[in-house]
Amino acid sequence: MQLWVGLGNPGPQYAMHRHNVGFMAxxxxxxxxGFGADAKKFQGWVREGRLGxxxxxxxxxxxxMNESGRSVAEALRFYKLGVEALTVFHDExxxxxxxxxxxxxxxxxxxxxxxxxxxxLGPDFRRVRIGIGHPGHKDRVTGHVxxxxxxxxxxxxxxxxxxxxxxxxxxxxxxxxxxxxxxxxRLQD
Numbered sequence: 314m315q316l317w318v319g320l321g322n323p324g325p326q327y328a329m330h331r332h333n334v335g336f337m338a339x340x341x342x343x344x345x346x347g348f349g350a351d352a353k354k355f356q357g358w359v360r361e362g363r364l365g366x367x368x369x370x371x372x373x374x375x376x377x378m379n380e381s382g383r384s385v386a387e388a389l390r391f392y393k394l395g396v397e398a399l400t401v402f403h404d405e406x407x408x409x410x411x412x413x414x415x416x417x418x419x420x421x422x423x424x425x426x427x428x429x430x431x432x433x434l435g436p437d438f439r440r441v442r443i444g445i446g447h448p449g450h451k452d453r454v455t456g457h458v459x460x461x462x463x464x465x466x467x468x469x470x471x472x473x474x475x476x477x478x479x480x481x482x483x484x485x486x487x488x489x490x491x492x493x494x495x496x497x498x499r500l501q502d
Contacts, residue, residue: 316385382430
């Protein structure tokens with residue numbers, strides 16, 4: 314079993330924030346692949362399903378970003394999974410908008426959700442970094458991250474979420490390079 318976590322903040326007022334793109338990615342994967350209904354567990358919402366031959370539990374922590382690690386650690390403990398089973402989908406300022414990169418471990422880049430998970434589990438988990446771009450000046454970062462996607466970004470965002478969902482079985486199988494390449498190819502069409 315794998316645990317895939319989408320980072321975001323709960324509540325309708327945050328639904329379209331760039332900071333919530335991790336939640337959006339999990340919702341798209343669940344819908345495309347017919348995952349079960351949301352259940353309240355592990356201080357969040359979970360959906361179970363399969364991606365190819367792999368059983369995957371999708372978790373959206375309801376703890377707010379700064380406490381995401383509590384929810385993630387609770388789910389891993391319950392299923393007796395190690396950090397190698399964990400994949401975290403999150404927004405990334407240092408990537409161009411709508412770009413996707415996968416990496417294991419690394420820095421936290423000021424991301425409070427990643428910081429919380431790191432505090433509970435250490436840094437050695439797989440991350441799917443979803444680019445939101447940098448607004449250009451550090452004084453504008455908070456408003457950018459906690460701002461809604463612009464109308465002009467909605468169609469590209471929809472395309473990105475569709476590509477992530479379509480290629481999710483490749484990521485579940487562990488072929489991260491092919492996953493990144495295939496997502497990029499789908500976005501060129």
